[in-house]
Amino acid sequence: MSPQAAVRSPLSLFELAGKVAVVTGASGAYGRVVSTALGALGCRLVLAGGSQESLAAAADDVAATGAEVRTVCRRPDSPADAEEIVSAAVRSFGAPHLLVVASGHNHPDKIEKMSLESWQAVIDANLRGPWLMARAFGEAVGDGGQGRKVLFVSSVRGRHGNNQGYSAYCPSKGGVDALTRVLATEWGPRGITVNAIAPTVFRSALTGWIYADDERGQAARQRNVARIPLGRLGEPEDLVGISVYLLSPASDFCTGQVIYVDGGYTAG
Numbered sequence: 196m197s198p199q200a201a202v203r204s205p206l207s208l209f210e211l212a213g214k215v216a217v218v219t220g221a222s223g224a225y226g227r228v229v230s231t232a233l234g235a236l237g238c239r240l241v242l243a244g245g246s247q248e249s250l251a252a253a254a255d256d257v258a259a260t261g262a263e264v265r266t267v268c269r270r271p272d273s274p275a276d277a278e279e280i281v282s283a284a285v286r287s288f289g290a291p292h293l294l295v296v297a298s299g300h301n302h303p304d305k306i307e308k309m310s311l312e313s314w315q316a317v318i319d320a321n322l323r324g325p326w327l328m329a330r331a332f333g334e335a336v337g338d339g340g341q342g343r344k345v346l347f348v349s350s351v352r353g354r355h356g357n358n359q360g361y362s363a364y365c366p367s368k369g370g371v372d373a374l375t376r377v378l379a380t381e382w383g384p385r386g387i388t389v390n391a392i393a394p395t396v397f398r399s400a401l402t403g404w405i406y407a408d409d410e411r412g413q414a415a416r417q418r419n420v421a422r423i424p425l426g427r428l429g430e431p432e433d434l435v436g437i438s439v440y441l442l443s444p445a446s447d448f449c450t451g452q453v454i455y456v457d458g459g460y461t462a463g
């Protein structure tokens with residue numbers, strides 16, 4: 196887009212009609228809203244996740260926007276899984292323009308109680324998965340990278356510790372931050388941008404325990420809200436605006452950034 200067109204018609208910076216988007220964790224709270232928003236903007240989507248039933252529900256939301264949508268019942272657990280998720284997009288619509296890795300997992304436990312398997316499962320879901328997806332995306336895109344975009348989901352926990360048993364989750368998200376920066380430098384010359392959003396707590400299956408009415412949930416809510424200048428926890432919808440920005444031409448000169456969407460949590 197010419198600089199003049201951007202100035203005279205700034206909304207055209209958010210034009211995504213016809214783009215092919217792959218979303219992992221599409222059945223999750225964030226994955227579902229970002230997929231639906233991309234559908235509403237005219238993207239063609241491939242949704243990936245581990246459960247056909249919840250994927251079908253997410254696909255219904257996307258299809259209701261009028262968008263074309265396919266589902267792949269796989270998590271990015273292995274090279275073959277990641278390649279199959281991206282190949283499904285290539286077969287249906289062509290090489291993807293956009294990759295959103297919204298799959299993730301946490302299993303908080305004090306370090307002395309956490310098994311190595313449990314630690315590894317969090318690292319694998321949150322760091323190996325994005326790495327595998329990025330690798331499959333880079334291969335599929337080949338030399339035609341210009342204007343393509345990757346969006347990872349980090350967390351304020353990539354930067355801040357947490358004394359609630361996060362010795363796997365925090366390092367996994369710190370790894371996502373580093374992966375964002377390194378791929379931005381590796382792929383910048385190919386014209387591919389790589390960024391991450393880093394939310395604070397928002398409502399999802401992952402954080403259900405924080406919204407529970409038991410003592411642990413109430414204490415966690417109070418603790419978190421007390422640290423958030425805007426005075427509330429997040430909702431998945433709070434992440435849509437920044438995601439659209441980072442996936443659209445509006446962000447063409449923005450890469451390697453971890454952007455906090457946290458009600459000001461990291462400002463204080």
Ligand SMILES: NC(=O)c1ccc[n+]([C@@H]2O[C@H](COP(=O)([O-])OP(=O)(O)OC[C@H]3O[C@@H](n4cnc5c(N)ncnc54)[C@H](OP(=O)(O)O)[C@@H]3O)[C@@H](O)[C@H]2O)c1
Pocket residue numbers: 219220221222223224225226244245246249270271297298299300316320321324348349350351393394395396397398399400401402
């Ligand atoms: N909610 C928060 O407060 C918060 C804050 C900061 C960052 N995040 C990050 O936001 C992203 C989206 O999470 P969410 O909050 O929307 O949670 P969610 O609703 O639980 O969604 C997580 C998604 O990941 C998939 N998934 C679950 N376990 C997995 C595993 N072991 N390997 C691969 N995929 C797995 C789930 O689908 P299937 O089980 O069907 O595969 C689901 O689609 C995650 O990366 C999370 O770490 C969340």
